Amino acid sequence: MMPVSAELFKRHGNTHYANIGYGYYVLAVSVVYVAFLYGIKFIPRKWSQSNRFLRYVTGLSVPLHLLILMLPIFVPFVHHYSFREHVSVYIKRVGRLSYVLLSLNLFLTLRSPISPFRTLYEYADFLPLHKWLSRLIVILGLVHGIWFVAKWANDPNVSLVEKMWHKKRNTVGILISVQCLLLIILSLRTIRRKWYWLFYFNHNITNIGLLFLTAVHARPNIVKPYIFINCLLVIVHGVNRIWNVQRMEINYKLRCGGGESNFVIVSLPLTRPTTETLECSHVRVSPYRIYNPLYWLTASHPYTVVEQTENDLKLVINESTFKMIPEKQYSVQFCGFSDNAESPITRSIPEDPCTRIVIVAGGSGISYTIPFYRQLTQRTQYTNVQFVWITRRLEEYEFIEQNLRGLLPETAEIYVTGNPLQEQRAIITTTTPAMHQDGGTEGLDFEAIELGQWTPQQQQQQQKQQPGGEQRKIHSGRFEWGALLGRSGSAVTGEQPAEGDRGGGTWLLSCGPESLVDSASRFAQENGYGVQKESYSV
Ligand SMILES: Cc1cc2nc3c(=O)[nH]c(=O)nc-3n(C[C@H](O)[C@H](O)[C@H](O)COP(=O)(O)OP(=O)(O)OC[C@H]3O[C@@H](n4cnc5c(N)ncnc54)[C@H](O)[C@@H]3O)c2cc1C
Incomplete structure (x- = not known):
């Protein structure tokens, strides 16, 4: 009897195992890349702040990291076998590459508590890279499928129908290609944003399929x-999804009055005593029990903890489709970061007393910036911290002020971008330079924050009397980054900063909708400020 391998060689020629080595090679590159991700965390902060390339490396710039990963993968892609004579080898190689990269992709998306990166990175740090790596994986999978179909269609000795539908393994391949195509379509930004649940559901089904x-x-x-x-x-992903999950009803829910705002404050019971700091971290809420398949197939909803007391956690939510209802049970996962060596506070901001920090929240982004501000100012070295909140309605400000008493910093500057009728409810005093006056290109156009209909005359500063006699600055209309922060650090030092120290030690932290966070990051990068961000859009 002929040995199995000899039989295979006879049927497939001597190329049947041609891609095994390449697969191991890609796996090895993935392992080295993970080691590299560990390594870059040990680059001294001073170096990465003064060197643009290192800043992109440590900031996990997607194009740069994809290049770093793909270069060693594609350089030996065409090797040993002639591309013309052995095209099947390369079509299969594309497929194998797609599958092997899946392991790296799964590794990068591991989130707490079982994450090898737990003390170094937040799981969200890898989301942009994960998005593009996933796209690459499904595109490679599709190329593999389409290339084979094209090859069969052009081969007069082969029946396309027989190849596609009579060979079970190939039919399964066609099914995978259809899944990949669907995922690419549903992951397009507009579709993903509009039908996030559908995208996420399909994402998980495709994952299982792949x-x-x-x-x-x-x-x-x-x-x-x-x-x-x-x-x-x-399995590790599965354990992470059920770790620290509790089934609970909410304590209460407060709704912002006025009818037009979707702001609510939700209080969740803290049934087990904890030493963890949960403020600034988030809880994930799902309406399903963990043994319901929908718990696994649909997205949970992350909300940031704005306040933690002995027996409850408070959330500020800008409600959209998903709404938490009193007396209904939810599965709530607590994702604190007590043992995370790099809490959000220390992640990138230098421990330098001269550092000026400007915190800008958009809409419900204050759920992150309020505890962030408090934790930051508890550290005595930071004395120059500015707090800005841009939101749609004056009622939202009043709602937070009344129901999260004392949490909004006394020096907070508020920008209200909504209905000018609200003007009647505040005392108008002066005009501030930081307000957006002319609708120019640098004015913000936040998707989640309605543009004001205010005329320049109406764009005036309003001041509200604080309980302690403080005057809170409330502006109507939008602001311009340059006016708010000053350019190239001049707002801090009053002079052009030296090369390598651009920004004069100013850091801009932004949180909220993606458009705000992106616009803040762009401005900060163009003008040499340090950047830290927390996006609420996925
Ligand atoms: C780390 C983190 C912390 C967050 N903290 C807060 C917070 O404190 N307060 C707050 O109001 N919002 C917060 N968000 C955003 C909030 O989770 C989503 O807006 C919410 O899950 C939308 O659910 P929905 O079904 O009502 O959305 P939909 O009405 O279906 O969609 C509205 C938008 O929300 C996005 N979205 C939908 N589902 C999710 C999901 N499961 N995860 C992320 N985005 C989603 C969609 O892309 C879409 O653009 C946070 C998001 C993240 C990633």
């Missing part, structure tokens, strides 16, 4: 070691 259907489809098979590695990673 993981397990590929095992049926691939030849030579990929069970060892890839399926083992990927199954292990999926």
Whole structure:
């Protein structure tokens, strides 16, 4: 009897195992890349702040990191086998590459508590890279499928129908390609934003499909070691999703009056005593029990803890489709970061007393910036901290002021961008330079924050009497980054900062909708400020 391998060689020529080595090579590159991600965390902050390249490396710039990863992967892609004579080898290689990269993708998205990066990175740090790596993986999968179909269609000795539909393994491959195509379409920004639940549901189904259907489809098979590695990673993902989950009803929910705002404050019971700092971290809320398949297939809703007391946690939510209802049970996962060596406070801001920090929140982004401000100012070295909140309605400000008493910093500057009728409810005094006056290109156009209909005359500063006699600055209309922060650090030092020290030690932290966070980051990068951000958009 002929040995199995000899039989395979006879059927497939001598190229059947041609991609095994390449697969291991890509796996090795992935391991080295993970080590690299660890390594860059030890680059001294001073170096990365003064060197643009290092700033991009440590800031996990997606184009740069994809280049770092793809260069060693694609350089030896065409090797040993002639591209013309052995095109099938390369079509299969594309497929194998797609599958092997899946392990890295699963690894990068591991979130607390079982995450090898736990003390170094927040899980959200890798989301942009994850998005693009996922796109690359599904595109490679699609290229693999389409290329084979095109090859069969052009080969007069082959029946396309037979190849596609009579060979079970190929039919499974077609199914995977359809899943990939659907995922690419649903992940387009506008579609993803509009039907996030559909995108997420499909994302998880495709994940399962890619993981397990590929095992049926691939030849030579990929069970060892890839399926083992990927199954292990999926199990860890599963454990992370049920870790620290409690089933509970909310204590109460307060709604912002006025009818037009979607702001609510939700109080969640803190049933178990904890030493963890939960403020600034988030809880994930799902309406389903953990043994309901929908718990696993649909997205949970992350909300940031604005205040933690002995027996409750408070959330500020700008409600959209998902609404928490009193007397209904929810699965709530607590994602604190007590043992995270790099809490959001120390993640990138230098421990330098001269550092000026400008904190800008958009809408419900104050749920993050309020505790952030408090934690920051508790550290005595930071004395120059500015707090700005831009929101749609005056009622939202009043709602937070009344119901989270004393939490909004006394020096907070508020920008209200909504209905000018609210003007009647405040005492108008002067005009401030930081207000957006002319609708120029640097004015903000936040997707979640309505543009004001105010005329320049109406764009005036309003001041509200604080309980302690303080005057709170309330502006109507938008602001311009340059006026708010000053350019190239001149607002801090009054002179052009030296090269390598641009920004004069100013850091801009922004939190809220993606458009605000992106606009803040762009301005900060263009003008040499340090950047820290927390986006509420996925
Ligand atoms: C780390 C983090 C902390 C957050 N903290 C707060 C907070 O304190 N207060 C607050 O009001 N919002 C917060 N958000 C945003 C909030 O989680 C989403 O707006 C909410 O889950 C939307 O649910 P929905 O079904 O009502 O959305 P939909 O009405 O279906 O969609 C509205 C928008 O929300 C996005 N979205 C939908 N579902 C999710 C989801 N599961 N995760 C993330 N984005 C989603 C969609 O892209 C869409 O653009 C936070 C988001 C993140 C990532």
